[in-house]
Amino acid sequence: MPSPFILLNLKTFREGMGNRAHLIATAAQSVANESGVTIGIAPSYIDLHPISHHFAVPVYAQHVDGWEPGAHTGHITADAIKLAGAAGSLINHSERRLTLAEIESSVRALQAQHLTSVICSNNEVTSAAAATLAPEYVAIEPPELIGSGVSVSKANPDIIRRSVAAVHTVNPKVRVLTGAGIQSGECVKIAVDLGTDGVLLASSVVKSKEPAAVLRDLVSKL
Amino acid sequence: MPSPFILLNLKTFREGMGNRAHLIATAAQSVANESGVTIGIAPSYIDLHPISHHFAVPVYAQHVDGWEPGAHTGHITADAIKLAGAAGSLINHSERRLTLAEIESSVRALQAQHLTSVICSNNEVTSAAAATLAPEYVAIEPPELIGSGVSVSKANPDIIRRSVAAVHTVNPKVRVLTGAGIQSGECVKIAVDLGTDGVLLASSVVKSKEPAAVLRDLVSKL
Amino acid sequence: MPSPFILLNLKTFREGMGNRAHLIATAAQSVANESGVTIGIAPSYIDLHPISHHFAVPVYAQHVDGWEPGAHTGHITADAIKLAGAAGSLINHSERRLTLAEIESSVRALQAQHLTSVICSNNEVTSAAAATLAPEYVAIEPPELIGSGVSVSKANPDIIRRSVAAVHTVNPKVRVLTGAGIQSGECVKIAVDLGTDGVLLASSVVKSKEPAAVLRDLVSKL
Amino acid sequence: MPSPFILLNLKTFREGMGNRAHLIATAAQSVANESGVTIGIAPSYIDLHPISHHFAVPVYAQHVDGWEPGAHTGHITADAIKLAGAAGSLINHSERRLTLAEIESSVRALQAQHLTSVICSNNEVTSAAAATLAPEYVAIEPPELIGSGVSVSKANPDIIRRSVAAVHTVNPKVRVLTGAGIQSGECVKIAVDLGTDGVLLASSVVKSKEPAAVLRDLVSKL
Numbered sequence: 001m002p003s004p005f006i007l008l009n010l011k012t013f014r015e016g017m018g019n020r021a022h023l024i025a026t027a028a029q030s031v032a033n034e035s036g037v038t039i040g041i042a043p044s045y046i047d048l049h050p051i052s053h054h055f056a057v058p059v060y061a062q063h064v065d066g067w068e069p070g071a072h073t074g075h076i077t078a079d080a081i082k083l084a085g086a087a088g089s090l091i092n093h094s095e096r097r098l099t100l101a102e103i104e105s106s107v108r109a110l111q112a113q114h115l116t117s118v119i120c121s122n123n124e125v126t127s128a129a130a131a132t133l134a135p136e137y138v139a140i141e142p143p144e145l146i147g148s149g150v151s152v153s154k155a156n157p158d159i160i161r162r163s164v165a166a167v168h169t170v171n172p173k174v175r176v177l178t179g180a181g182i183q184s185g186e187c188v189k190i191a192v193d194l195g196t197d198g199v200l201l202a203s204s205v206v207k208s209k210e211p212a213a214v215l216r217d218l219v220s221k222l
Numbered sequence: 223m224p225s226p227f228i229l230l231n232l233k234t235f236r237e238g239m240g241n242r243a244h245l246i247a248t249a250a251q252s253v254a255n256e257s258g259v260t261i262g263i264a265p266s267y268i269d270l271h272p273i274s275h276h277f278a279v280p281v282y283a284q285h286v287d288g289w290e291p292g293a294h295t296g297h298i299t300a301d302a303i304k305l306a307g308a309a310g311s312l313i314n315h316s317e318r319r320l321t322l323a324e325i326e327s328s329v330r331a332l333q334a335q336h337l338t339s340v341i342c343s344n345n346e347v348t349s350a351a352a353a354t355l356a357p358e359y360v361a362i363e364p365p366e367l368i369g370s371g372v373s374v375s376k377a378n379p380d381i382i383r384r385s386v387a388a389v390h391t392v393n394p395k396v397r398v399l400t401g402a403g404i405q406s407g408e409c410v411k412i413a414v415d416l417g418t419d420g421v422l423l424a425s426s427v428v429k430s431k432e433p434a435a436v437l438r439d440l441v442s443k444l
Numbered sequence: 445m446p447s448p449f450i451l452l453n454l455k456t457f458r459e460g461m462g463n464r465a466h467l468i469a470t471a472a473q474s475v476a477n478e479s480g481v482t483i484g485i486a487p488s489y490i491d492l493h494p495i496s497h498h499f500a501v502p503v504y505a506q507h508v509d510g511w512e513p514g515a516h517t518g519h520i521t522a523d524a525i526k527l528a529g530a531a532g533s534l535i536n537h538s539e540r541r542l543t544l545a546e547i548e549s550s551v552r553a554l555q556a557q558h559l560t561s562v563i564c565s566n567n568e569v570t571s572a573a574a575a576t577l578a579p580e581y582v583a584i585e586p587p588e589l590i591g592s593g594v595s596v597s598k599a600n601p602d603i604i605r606r607s608v609a610a611v612h613t614v615n616p617k618v619r620v621l622t623g624a625g626i627q628s629g630e631c632v633k634i635a636v637d638l639g640t641d642g643v644l645l646a647s648s649v650v651k652s653k654e655p656a657a658v659l660r661d662l663v664s665k666l
Numbered sequence: 667m668p669s670p671f672i673l674l675n676l677k678t679f680r681e682g683m684g685n686r687a688h689l690i691a692t693a694a695q696s697v698a699n700e701s702g703v704t705i706g707i708a709p710s711y712i713d714l715h716p717i718s719h720h721f722a723v724p725v726y727a728q729h730v731d732g733w734e735p736g737a738h739t740g741h742i743t744a745d746a747i748k749l750a751g752a753a754g755s756l757i758n759h760s761e762r763r764l765t766l767a768e769i770e771s772s773v774r775a776l777q778a779q780h781l782t783s784v785i786c787s788n789n790e791v792t793s794a795a796a797a798t799l800a801p802e803y804v805a806i807e808p809p810e811l812i813g814s815g816v817s818v819s820k821a822n823p824d825i826i827r828r829s830v831a832a833v834h835t836v837n838p839k840v841r842v843l844t845g846a847g848i849q850s851g852e853c854v855k856i857a858v859d860l861g862t863d864g865v866l867l868a869s870s871v872v873k874s875k876e877p878a879a880v881l882r883d884l885v886s887k888l
Contacts, residue, residue: 046746093740
């Protein structure tokens with residue numbers, strides 16, 4: 001069984017840029033080494049290359065467009081994030097939704113670069129739809145819980161169980177992450193016990209004064 | 223086996239509005255009666271109610287938003303098209319792409335009104351993804367063939383076969399339509415022989431001076 | 445001086461569809477006749493033609509796309525709303541934002557059909573930008589007040605004064621409407637006294653059990 | 667009179683990433699030094715910081731979102747590009763169109779960081795609208811000429827003259843760039859003679875085997 005995967009989304013938080021991105025990456029690397037848990041980090045595009053270059057943690061883009069290189073001003077291609085050293089990308093985050101055709105082309109573009117796809121979804125049905133595209137991960141984040149401070153694994157364990165089942169019915173190789181309200185080792189443990197392969201989280205680590213302490217707590221029950 | 227389904231998309235063609243919408247609906251109804259083939263028509267929102275009211279053919283919206291009634295200026299809800307007498311709606315047409323979450327909510331909104339969903343897709347993989355949402359129909363239109371004058375059923379029979387298989391693997395109850403370049407009874411016959419349940423087409427009927435003649439040809443080999 | 449203009453946006457409220465659209469149009473026509481105030485109505489696309497056909501009030505679409513007739517599935521063109529009998533259209537409502545290039549092409553498409561453009565804006569600066577496109581009306585709705593139950597004319601009279609001035613500096617022929625929180629004749633009077641040519645409003649009339657009574661109150665101080 | 671401004675948009679061209687971005691920046695810096703012409707460069711987000719750090723040329727983002735730092739996964743904020751060392755950003759490029767409200771908030775976000783705004787527009791009317799937002803530059807690129815190999819300054823000098831006049835009527839401080847089809851010093855000279863303050867261009871430099879030679883030609887008639 002693979003190690004659980006904790007993916008930190010730094011969003012465009014001020015507390016996740018520049019020096020703070022390095023500080024969080026340092027914490028992620030330490031706690032990953034101590035615990036054996038894989039901890040990835042999704043910084044801004046600007047920090048992709050320096051974080052990839054200076055740390056051993058897997059680095060993810062927060063979004064990727066499915067286009068080939070070309071005339072796409074203001075967009076971000078799979079070959080650009082590959083060149084920056086990324087291991088993969090989030091796709092279709094709730095703050096950056098894409099059309100179905102775009103999601104599919106983003107997955108394909110990442111696959112062509114041997115990069116990992118994490119498609120975000122909002123419920124059981126869209127999780128199954130995402131799984132048909134054969135990403136490495138589907139990350140389900142129920143919209144009613146995002147930023148609520150209530151963990152999906154406690155508030156709505158059934159949606160996680162059903163989503164894991166729905167995803168695996170479509171494609172048993174696709175792994176499932178869950179997000180929204182994850183704040184403690186207890187939340188992470190429940191998520192894993194419910195059948196997921198890890199969690200996607202943001203503010204509880206990014207906004208913390210001591211990211212390493214929060215990360216240690218998150219992996220403490222695994 | 224259900225009758226093949228021919229769905230005419232009138233788009234925003236001038237030749238598909240007002241009197242012309244009525245003329246095309248008249249032709250559709252006649253040819254449907256003569257042939258036993260189901261012929262649906264997707265006019266502009268403005269013509270939904272009069273066409274539903276005056277004709278026995280099933281009438282479809284060209285797009286529907288998944289919202290409940292409310293503060294959604296400039297949008298079109300499932301309850302509005304139900305009230306107009308529609309039988310269902312296209313969703314995610316290549317000229318009106320939606321996010322995955324929106325597609326799912328549109329299907330759900332139509333289901334709540336007992337209306338038929340036809341999700342458009344662009345390839346085998348997105349067809350399978352669409353099938354997970356349990357619409358009545360998935361309509362595959364390869365983008366490279368749209369408006370090409372080359373029928374998908376002739377140019378690319380394998381994509382149709384594979385899409386039908388991919389859709390049925392996910393959900394055997396979902397029926398498949400195909401579009402792009404359909405112009406003759408020969409095209410329709412090939413499409414049906416390849417395992418589809420019918421075709422989605424537009425300009426060859428809408429822009430014709432004699433829509434009834436074109437429709438008669440389209441159903442002639444069934 | 446032209447009569448103030450009250451434009452009722454029926455959105456996709458259930459209370460603004462079908463029979464209710466007719467009831468509201470009946471009320472609008474009565475109160476317009478009694479008061480001499482122009483009262484327009486912006487129903488769903490589906491009700492555009494019947495309301496235009498059965499009532500003397502000016503009827504507006506809630507949104508229009510700037511395209512020529514053609515292959516634009518799920519969209520709504522200026523020639524379609526002209527054919528339906530509309531007098532004009534809202535453009536760029538806060539619930540249906542458009543790119544700057546799209547706004548400009550929608551205005552141009554309406555002008556080509558001799559229809560009236562009402563561009564919605566969110567502040568003083570975007571109101572001035574809208575005015576450069578030479579619509580008949582700019583309708584400013586500060587986002588922080590939409591649906592707040594607090595009238596922009598009371599809460600933020602300066603933004604109205606400054607927007608009127610900014611619009612007229614760019615183009616003195618462009619008239620200004622204001623919206624957000626308009627609920628009474630007092631609100632309408634303040635709006636007009638601040639230099640606007642009328643108001644854009646929705647829920648206070650649409651959701652009322654007696655739309656005629658609300659409308660009579662709205663015009664009572666003019 | 668300020669020096670003309672040549673702004674190189676590297677888009678997502680493979681020939682504009684990584685080592686190539688450095689090579690083009692090297693060429694830009696050399697030719698700027700030789701000629702006294704200001705040459706800016708708009709690389710991918712990933713190359714913003716290294717190019718800013720290693721070169722004296724002004725560096726621009728290709729797009730910026732108008733949000734404050736926060737929960738905006740996959741987006742790019744003004745404070746992020748400021749931190750990366752950028753001098754400003756393109757806004758509303760034809761390959762990354764924004765709503766009017768978004769354009770205004772992007773300009774405001776850049777101003778708050780003391781960064782330069784270059785709003786792209788497609789014709790005379792939208793150029794005037796852009797000017798009301800008080801960016802430092804409006805860059806007009808007629809869509810029919812983009813990628814045509816025909817220079818706007820030769821094909822359509824009137825649209826440039828009229829756009830310059832329209833922009834200056836709104837706000838005489840706003841400078842005008844022009845783009846689409848610019849390939850030679852002759853094109854640049856005509857553009858400047860028509861009243862613009864410089865050009866925005868991409869493929870003729872980015873795809874060249876000798877960017878320095880193309881740049882030398884571009885500034886040769888100034």
